Amino acid sequence: MASSTREVLHFPATQSKLIDPYLPFPSKNEKPYVTLTFATSLDSNLSLAPGVQTHLSGPESKAMTHYLRSQHDAILIGVGTAVADDPSLNCRIEGAGGYGGEGLTGQPRPIVLDPRGRWEINEKTKCIALAREKKGKAPWLVMCQPCKKEVRDLLESVGGQVLVVEPVVDDKPSRIPWHKLVETLAGEGIQSIMIEGGGSVINDLLSPQYFGLVDSVIVTIAPTWLGKGGVQVCPEERIEGETRVPVARLKGVKWVPLGEDVVLCGRPIVSPT
Ligand SMILES: NC(=O)C1=CN([C@@H]2O[C@H](COP(=O)(O)OP(=O)(O)OC[C@H]3O[C@@H](n4cnc5c(N)ncnc54)[C@H](O)[C@@H]3O)[C@@H](O)[C@H]2O)C=CC1
Numbered sequence: 001m002a003s004s005t006r007e008v009l010h011f012p013a014t015q016s017k018l019i020d021p022y023l024p025f026p027s028k029n030e031k032p033y034v035t036l037t038f039a040t041s042l043d044s045n046l047s048l049a050p051g052v053q054t055h056l057s058g059p060e061s062k063a064m065t066h067y068l069r070s071q072h073d074a075i076l077i078g079v080g081t082a083v084a085d086d087p088s089l090n091c092r093i094e095g096a097g098g099y100g101g102e103g104l105t106g107q108p109r110p111i112v113l114d115p116r117g118r119w120e121i122n123e124k125t126k127c128i129a130l131a132r133e134k135k136g137k138a139p140w141l142v143m144c145q146p147c148k149k150e151v152r153d154l155l156e157s158v159g160g161q162v163l164v165v166e167p168v169v170d171d172k173p174s175r176i177p178w179h180k181l182v183e184t185l186a187g188e189g190i191q192s193i194m195i196e197g198g199g200s201v202i203n204d205l206l207s208p209q210y211f212g213l214v215d216s217v218i219v220t221i222a223p224t225w226l227g228k229g230g231v232q233v234c235p236e237e238r239i240e241g242e243t244r245v246p247v248a249r250l251k252g253v254k255w256v257p258l259g260e261d262v263v264l265c266g267r268p269i270v271s272p273t
């Protein structure tokens, strides 16, 4: 097991109370609370290149991300991230289940959006190994087609499952509409979802059509430039008539310095034209 999955993180209450207003709260809403969260460089890159894992968050903002994980029922990524990063997708905050706490308390459900079955898992895949060790919940795979038997068997052996969701039948085969995905997860008892990336997922969710869906955005900004060629956060342009207009902005904004990084919290709105 890599040392990073053995570490135990601390996120002080003085800092968590600054972030709490942007986190899920008990409500009678049918729709799960959706938080979009990621780390970028000053040139809005998530990573140095497609398929390359890049550590941007410093220790303090990394602890913040793990605190966010403890506050959501599920953590969702696209398969591009699963393949690039082999992520743990668990919560390593002191007191979470497997890290000093009881059972799987505070551990989010990892969910990988893999419409065509690209993710190849085995016993060494980090979130499978962590589920076996009871240091994280077993992953769920969201697909648009039946899953290979060996993948399903391995997932089910650690308590995971495969959810098959119908894609959009138009010019984008294998694209699941986000509202439908969130509704499906709500049907499985998920009331809050933290979406971590990667580029294609984030850029999709920053388009105005999803702003009723995404409740808050929490971005860690690291003081570094990664340069051209990275995986960038840059949503599709928005055109009104023949004019380009801003896509979106955040309201109710708070900037929280954490170590050398700054964490930007806000609620997305479609920019007024
Ligand atoms: N700095 C950060 O916070 C983070 C960085 N990353 C980085 O991002 C990069 C990966 O980003 P991408 O290559 O853009 O991959 P991605 O993780 O966004 O996955 C894209 C894939 O997800 C699936 N997908 C996305 N939306 C879908 C939908 N609506 N319906 C069905 N399937 C859908 C498709 O198969 C698509 O090809 C990696 O280098 C990773 O290290 C990833 C997460 C966070």
Ligand SMILES: Nc1nc(O)c(N)c(N[C@@H]2O[C@H](COP(=O)(O)O)[C@@H](O)[C@H]2O)n1
Pocket: 004, 038, 039, 053, 054, 055, 056, 057, 061, 062, 065, 077, 081, 082, 085, 086, 087, 088, 089, 090, 196, 197, 220
């Ligand atoms: N918050 C944050 N900061 C970074 O610098 C990152 N590279 C990421 N990436 C996301 O975290 C996942 C890795 O998590 P584990 O430590 O393996 O649990 C990675 O897959 C991205 O979703 N996030």
